[in-house]
Amino acid sequence: MTTTEQGIKNVVLVHGAFADGSGWRGVYDNLTARGYRVSIVQNPLTSLEDDVAATMRVLDRQDGPTILVGHSWGGTVITEAGNHAAVAGLVYVSALAPDSGENTSKQYEGFAPTPNFVIDVADDGFGFLNHDTFKIGFAADASDADAAFLRDSQIPINMSAFATPVTHAAWKDKPTWAVIATEDQSFDQAMLNHMATRAGAEITYVSASHALFMTQSGVVSDVIHTAAQNAFAGVR
Template identity: 40%
Template sequence: MTPIRILTALAMSALTAIFTAPAAEAQTAPVKAKNVVLIHGAWADGSSWGEVIPLLQKAGLHATAVQNPLSSLADSNAAAKRALALQDGPTVLVGHSWGGTVVSDVGIDPKVSALVYVAARAPDADEDFVALSGKFPTGPVRAGIQTHDGYTLLSEQAFLKDFANGVEPTKAKVLFAEQGDTAASIFAGRTSAAAWHNKPSFYAVAKQDRTINPDLERFLAKRMNATTVEIDGGHLIMVSHARQVANLILQAAGVTVPGSKTAMKK
């Protein structure tokens, strides 16, 4: 083999190593659950689930939106664990955006029957997620991050144009006013577990996401062998496409969704 061919082969091997990761084990169907715990992500609060919660309640599920402190992974995990401790049976754990980190870490709780990731991070145990995401194009929202005293907020332009793209403008402005300040340090936090290896997992890809690259979302969904739906919306699809997100959560809870047109795939 010539030196050029050797170098080409080595380069191809390196690229394969970057984008290939061990898939989750084959997953069984989720048990029927009556509870849902919802974890919001960075630059948000529990109200970001306000469009989804009534749909879950109408289907007979007990929904709890955790007020994620966004001060550290340990603090966020503790808040999620407190919410899970109050549930009285099988529970679907749902995370949006950075909240998926908490889902991966805390989802090993025996009460958790299934995991749902909504345009979310889904790190493996002790994975450098910053390095992983760096292998995909950076979302334009990054340019609008403002840091003060170790905490971050999004500028109004970045929030409305990139973070909440596709959300009705009046609603987007309300969400901007409600955004939670987020510790800059949480983005580098590493989990000690990856519950998606052993729990039935579901993933909603936001096809117009300008915060997390949609191809990264697809990579994560495929890696965890998740039941996946692609939704033609921006990062806040639980606001702009609440019915489709709710249907995915209902499926994870083992609830039949009559007439659902949401296309699922493994």
């Protein structure tokens, strides 16, 4: 069945903190080859409100039902922006998924620390991932060259964004899928499983680092394709 026959041909990809949309290139190439219309959000990472607004602008440009995908911090963004009328389903890629009224920071409470994921916060409140621990903490399965490019092209995030609560979690109303990297050194596995299970997500596991949105683009694309084929049947 083609995407047109199924009715969902639009996909919007939302990157996380410390990254930009270029890491989605493999997913973009894979999905456009299958006939999808793929758009990539460039988050300013200045606040949750700003990132949601950036995502909403892209959603407003879609010409029909859309699968909204978020990696890492992008999960918090799609949890809010996913309430947009165009969104038919959500895909969380080793991503945060707060509940209504919760903020990002709360997701870490009660779970194991991730000592290789080190954020250096400047006096202005913006954080970069530490240069020396970047590869092991964020992109251990990437090549040295790719990990270095990700490290050196970081976009810092305003750390105050992690304290902003979600108003209404879109996963309460939209069918949801999740891809979880089993070798993720940025988020505790129990935390990722807790959030995805609470959201009622259909979970796919893949051996990968936190950078699975780039290093496992084939698996991520397959899950997005599954979401596009099945979102209407799973509307809550």
